[in-house]
Amino acid sequence: MTVAPERGDRLASLVEDNGLGLLLVTKLVNVRYLCGFSGTNGVCLVGPRTRVLVTDFRYTERASEEARGWEVVQGQRDLLGDVARLAVERHDGSPLRLGFDDDDLSVRRHQRLLSLLGDDVELVPEGGLVEQLRAVKDDGELRLIREAAAIANDLYVWLIEEHGLAGHTERDVARALERRAQDGGADDVSFPPIVAAGANGAQPHASIRDVEIERGTLVVVDLGCLLDGYCSDCTRTFATGSVDGESREVYELVRRAQAAGVDAIRAGAGRQAVDAAARDEIERAGQGDHFGHGTGHGVGLEVHEEPRLGPGAEGTLAARNVVTVEPGVYLPGRFGVRIEDLVVVTEGGCETLTTVSKELIEVK
Amino acid sequence: MTVAPERGDRLASLVEDNGLGLLLVTKLVNVRYLCGFSGTNGVCLVGPRTRVLVTDFRYTERASEEARGWEVVQGQRDLLGDVARLAVERHDGSPLRLGFDDDDLSVRRHQRLLSLLGDDVELVPEGGLVEQLRAVKDDGELRLIREAAAIANDLYVWLIEEHGLAGHTERDVARALERRAQDGGADDVSFPPIVAAGANGAQPHASIRDVEIERGTLVVVDLGCLLDGYCSDCTRTFATGSVDGESREVYELVRRAQAAGVDAIRAGAGRQAVDAAARDEIERAGQGDHFGHGTGHGVGLEVHEEPRLGPGAEGTLAARNVVTVEPGVYLPGRFGVRIEDLVVVTEGGCETLTTVSKELIEVK
Numbered sequence: 001m002t003v004a005p006e007r008g009d010r011l012a013s014l015v016e017d018n019g020l021g022l023l024l025v026t027k028l029v030n031v032r033y034l035c036g037f038s039g040t041n042g043v044c045l046v047g048p049r050t051r052v053l054v055t056d057f058r059y060t061e062r063a064s065e066e067a068r069g070w071e072v073v074q075g076q077r078d079l080l081g082d083v084a085r086l087a088v089e090r091h092d093g094s095p096l097r098l099g100f101d102d103d104d105l106s107v108r109r110h111q112r113l114l115s116l117l118g119d120d121v122e123l124v125p126e127g128g129l130v131e132q133l134r135a136v137k138d139d140g141e142l143r144l145i146r147e148a149a150a151i152a153n154d155l156y157v158w159l160i161e162e163h164g165l166a167g168h169t170e171r172d173v174a175r176a177l178e179r180r181a182q183d184g185g186a187d188d189v190s191f192p193p194i195v196a197a198g199a200n201g202a203q204p205h206a207s208i209r210d211v212e213i214e215r216g217t218l219v220v221v222d223l224g225c226l227l228d229g230y231c232s233d234c235t236r237t238f239a240t241g242s243v244d245g246e247s248r249e250v251y252e253l254v255r256r257a258q259a260a261g262v263d264a265i266r267a268g269a270g271r272q273a274v275d276a277a278a279r280d281e282i283e284r285a286g287q288g289d290h291f292g293h294g295t296g297h298g299v300g301l302e303v304h305e306e307p308r309l310g311p312g313a314e315g316t317l318a319a320r321n322v323v324t325v326e327p328g329v330y331l332p333g334r335f336g337v338r339i340e341d342l343v344v345v346t347e348g349g350c351e352t353l354t355t356v357s358k359e360l361i362e363v364k
Numbered sequence: 365m366t367v368a369p370e371r372g373d374r375l376a377s378l379v380e381d382n383g384l385g386l387l388l389v390t391k392l393v394n395v396r397y398l399c400g401f402s403g404t405n406g407v408c409l410v411g412p413r414t415r416v417l418v419t420d421f422r423y424t425e426r427a428s429e430e431a432r433g434w435e436v437v438q439g440q441r442d443l444l445g446d447v448a449r450l451a452v453e454r455h456d457g458s459p460l461r462l463g464f465d466d467d468d469l470s471v472r473r474h475q476r477l478l479s480l481l482g483d484d485v486e487l488v489p490e491g492g493l494v495e496q497l498r499a500v501k502d503d504g505e506l507r508l509i510r511e512a513a514a515i516a517n518d519l520y521v522w523l524i525e526e527h528g529l530a531g532h533t534e535r536d537v538a539r540a541l542e543r544r545a546q547d548g549g550a551d552d553v554s555f556p557p558i559v560a561a562g563a564n565g566a567q568p569h570a571s572i573r574d575v576e577i578e579r580g581t582l583v584v585v586d587l588g589c590l591l592d593g594y595c596s597d598c599t600r601t602f603a604t605g606s607v608d609g610e611s612r613e614v615y616e617l618v619r620r621a622q623a624a625g626v627d628a629i630r631a632g633a634g635r636q637a638v639d640a641a642a643r644d645e646i647e648r649a650g651q652g653d654h655f656g657h658g659t660g661h662g663v664g665l666e667v668h669e670e671p672r673l674g675p676g677a678e679g680t681l682a683a684r685n686v687v688t689v690e691p692g693v694y695l696p697g698r699f700g701v702r703i704e705d706l707v708v709v710t711e712g713g714c715e716t717l718t719t720v721s722k723e724l725i726e727v728k
Contacts, residue, residue: 038571039569040569056656057568057656057657058567058568058569058656058657059567059569061566061567061696062567062569062570062571100471102470102471102472102475103470103471103472103473104470105470105471106466106467106468106469106470106471107464107466107467107469107470107471107474107489108466108467108489108491109467110471111466111489125471125472125475127472175546179543182539202425203422203423203425203426204421204422205403205404205422205423205426206426207402207403207426292420292421292422293421293422332425
C-alpha cells in the first residue's frame with residue numbers, strides 16, 4: 001500500500017504540539033506506518049521540515065522504492081550514530097528537544113544515544129504518538145482490514161461446511177486454514193491460528209497440539225488474515241457433535257456477553273465501559289473468575305494494538321477505531337468458550353466485519 | 365523439548381560470578397531457553413536458590429506443563445509489580461543487586477521497575493548472560509538444528525530436481541517451499557523464505573514479489589526450517605538456464621570466499637578473522653563495496669543470534685557454536701549471489717550441516 005504523506009504531516013503536528021523539535025521513531029511497525037518501509041532495520045526522524053528514514057545497506061534500495069516522499073539515508077547497522085548526526089544537522093541550531101519512544105528504546109540503546117548527543121540536545125521520553133495516529137484508520141487501511149476480515153469469514157465457512165474438525169489433529173486444521181488463507185488471497189494468516197479442543201480450549205492462548213480432535217467436544221478456533229501488512233482477527237467456538245448442557249449454557253453466556261460488548265460500542269464510549277458491558281454479564285452468571293483477559297483490543301498493522309478494552313482502560317473510543325470484542329469463559333481442565341468479532345467504530349455504533357454465525361454450530 | 369535443569373544452574377553461577385543477587389530475564393527467547401516456556405508473556409528471576417517464572421493468567425497452565433522444576437507465579441499483565449515483590453521476598457534481606465537485560469528492557473519499563481523497588485535494591489545493567497550460554501549448544505540443541513538443516517537440504521534437492529524456478533512467481537516458490545517444509549517434518553520455516561530473481565537478488569534482504577522468474581537469470585534462495593523452536597539457515601544461488609560470463613565469474617568468486625570462510629572456522633578462531641578470510645577474497649577481486657553485510661551469525665532459537673562474524677566482531681569462536689558462513693556480492697539493479705552454509709564449530713574445524721552442492725546449478 002502506498003502511504004499517504006499526511007501521516008508524516010500529522011505526526012509533525014503532534015511533535016510540535018508536544019514541544020519537541022524532532023521525534024525519533026524506532027519501533028518498526030511505526031516506521032512502516034509512517035513511510036511504508038517494510039525492512040527489518042530502520043528508524044524515522046520527523047519534525048516540521050524533516051522526513052528522514054535511516055536504514056542500512058541491506059535495505060536502502062527497498063527503502064527508496066517504498067518510502068516515497070521521504071529522504072532515505074544509508075546508516076551503519078545500529079543507526080544511532082547516524083540519528084545523532086542527523087538530529088543536529090537538521091535542527092536549526094537552537095537547543096533541541098528530541099523525543100524518543102521510551103516504550104520501545106532499550107536502556108542500552110538509550111544510553112548509547114545519550115553518549116552520542118551533545119549537551120544542547122535533550123532526549124525526551126515521548127512514546128505513543130504514532131500509536132495515537134494508528135488507532136484511527138484511514139480509508140485505505142479500512143479497505144485492507146475489511147478485505148482481510150472477509151477472507152477470514154470465508155475460511156470459517158469452508159471449515160464448517162467442507163473441512164470439518166473431528167478426526168483431524170489441531171495442527172492439521174491450523175495448517176489447512178493457513179494454506180486456505182493464502183490460496184484465498186491473503187498474504188498469510190495474521191498469527192498462527194489457535195485450534196484448541198476440549199480442555200486445551202480452557203487455555204486462552206492455547207498452543208497447538210498433534211492430537212486428534214474428538215467428537216462431542218467444544219473447539220475454539222481463533223484466526224485472522226494478513227493483507228498488505230494489515231490484520232484481521234476472529235474467534236468462534238464450535239461443537240463437534242452434541243455437547244452437554246453446561247457447555248451450551250456457558251456458550252450462550254459468552255454469546256450474550258459478546259453481544260452486550262458490541263452493543264456498548266460507539267464513538268465516545270468509554271473503553272472501560274465496553275469491557276464492563278461484557279464482563280458484567282459473565283460476572284452476574286458467577287463466572288467472573290473464569291474471564292481473565294480484556295474484552296478486546298485494536299487491530300491494524302499489529303494484531304494487538306491500541307485501543308485496548310479492559311478493566312483498567314482509560315479514554316474513549318473514536319470513529320474509525322478497529323477493535324475486537326472477545327469475551328471468553330475458561331474452565332481449567334475442562335473446556336473454554338470465546339467468541340470474537342472485529343468491528344469498526346462509527347459515530348452511532350459499529351460496523352461488524354465478522355459475518356460468521358454466532359449460533360453454536362455443530363461441525364462434523 | 366524438555367529443557368535440562370543445568371541451564372538454570374549455569375546461569376545462576378554467572379549471576380554470582382557477576383556479583384549479582386538475582387537476574388531478571390525479560391527477553392522471551394531467553395525465558396524459553398532457560399525453562400522451556402513458549403507463551404508470549406513471561407519473565408524469569410534467577411539466583412543461587414531462585415528459579416521463578418512469572419507469567420499471566422493466559423499462560424499459567426501452559427507454564428506449569430512446560431517449565432518443569434521452575435516455580436510458576438501468576439502475575440499481573442506487565443509482570444513488573446510481581447517481579448519487584450518477588451525479588452525482595454526471595455532475597456536474604458541484605459541490599460540486593462538485581463541484574464536486568466539492558467539490551468531488552470525498555471526505558472519505560474526500567475523506570476517503572478525502579479519506581480517499584482525500594483532503596484535497598486540496585487538495578488544493574490547486565491545484558492548478554494543468557495546469550496552467552498545460548499551460543500554454546502548442548503546435545504539436544506545440536507540434534508534439533510541438525511534435523512532442521514537436514515529437512516532444508518531435502519527442500520533444496522526437491523526444488524532443484526522436481527519443482528523448478530522459471531515460470532513460477534517468487535511468491536509461489538516461497539509458499540511451495542514453506543508447505544514442503546511443513547510436510548517434510550518441520551514445524552515451519554524459520555523465516556519467510558527469500559526467493560529473489562535477477563535484480564531483486566541484488567537486495568541482500570529482498571522482499572518477495574508476485575513476478576514470474578525468467579529463464580537465464582540468477583535466483584537467490586535463502587531459507588531455513590524450524591523444529592521444536594530451533595532454526596536452520598541456508599542460501600544457494602541458482603541459474604535458470606545459461607547465464608553470462610560475469611554472472612559465473614561473480615558466482616565463483618563468492619564460492620571461493622565462502623570456502624575460505626569455512627576453512628577459517630575452528631574453536632579459538634577470531635570472529636573477525638573468519639569474516640576477513642571471506643572478505644579478503646571479495647576485496648581482492650575489487651568487489652568489496654558490493655559485500656555490505658557480515659560473513660555470518662549464530663543460529664539457534666533465533667535465526668540471528670550470537671556469535672556474529674563481521675568486520676567489528678570481538679572474541680573467538682568456541683566448540684558447539686553454530687554459525688552461518690554466507691558472503692555475498694550484490695550488483696545493484698543487476699543481480700546478486702549469496703552462498704550460505706550452516707556449520708557446527710569443532711575443536712579442529714567445523715561440521716557442515718548444509719549438504720546442497722555449491723556448483724552453479726542450472727535449475728529448470
